[in-house]
Amino acid sequence: MGESDIVPVVLFRLGGLEITTTTLTTMAIVGLLALVTWLLSRRLHLQPGRLQTLAEGAVMAMEDAVRAVAPDHVKLLLPFIASLWIFLVTANLSGLIPGVHSPTRDLSATTALAILVFLSVHWFGIRSQGIRRYLRHYLAPSPILLPFHLLSEITRTVALAVRLFGNIMSLELTAMLVLLVAGFLAPIPILMLHIVEALVQAYIFGMLALIYVAGGLQSQQLRAEAQDKPGCEGQP
Template sequence: MNREAEGLVWHLGDWVISNTVITTWLIMLGFGLLALLLRLSGYQKPSSLHNALEAVLVAIETAVADVVPAAAVRRVLPFVATLWLFVLAANLVGLLPEMHAPTRDLSATAALAMLVFLSTHWFGIRAHGLGGHLKHYCQPSVILLPFHIISEITRTLALAIRLFGNMMSLEMAALLVLLIAGFLVPVPLLMLHVVEAVIQAYIFGMLALIYIAGALESNEPDSSNREENL
């Protein structure tokens, strides 16, 4: 099979490094360099970039504060903000020549969905303890335990497939339009891509935030006190 058709870049025995992996690493490297640059530049004279990033962070913090308990905002914010920004960058990178959005690859969206799944239980266990977190799966009756487990699995699958399906269909639609109309309509097409990329990143991040908030919900009489002590 053609290597380009498979999207393969490099082999190391049984290990395969694909375009998705390379692009993901480049996005993480970009965020790392940006953070280092901002740290080295200092905050004595904030630049327009500082102000723009601060506005983005404030907007994300406001969204988090509207969903999760006030005591947990600072704890949840780093993960949710990183997730939101990464998914947005991954969606938009497909606009660059010879680049493809990692989120059009099911393996990438499945990994992101698994991170959300694990983080949901991590935050829930930190807030209520292992017993308290597991207890809510048996409420209001232990009979509902299998249904809660199925719900956890299906919503994780839906999270991965929704993002993958939307980004894949977006790139396929853009390719078809370019094949039919050539480059006569590039600007509207780019605007559509940007809008859809932002919307999909927002939906993914908001669903992750809602799942985490559900795990943080108080299910024990003394959980509010425990939350303040964390």
């Protein structure tokens, strides 16, 4: 087991920017998904074939998941959450390709995804409620809780990044160790374990992102409705 099996290899540099195997794999996945999306959207029919039916079924399943958590914000959240799920499933499963490691086994990649979720929570909240009303919730129910609100934002972002990184890294290392010990005598169970775990981790990350975003939107909405009711904030 070499260092390249754990640490991403630097392929070349563009100025001060290092292009690693993780960067190259991520760019390839994004390009592949863009191409597949373009091809699927070009040939849509009222009577769909198998491929279109499969794609529509996947979109409907993701839409139902978003509706179950945030029924009032399905159109707003579906593009982001669905894109996140599709990317994560593809990235996690890319480790099954010989010689390719999943980008999500790299802490820098999972950190970037966690930061994206962190920024999206605030973006959707500000877009829905306005910046002043959104920032006001950090002072509720008391300004004394402001440090705890900020600490919560940081810790859940770190946990989101570390959880995905740790699970995918351990999954790939476990599969590698088993294959080194047992050779290729038991490839099918390891393959099935990898597929199931990759799908589960993509689902968990996407659901946590959805819950964080929807929680911010709904808490702001409930607080705004409470303030608009007669008798609130000291009114008779």
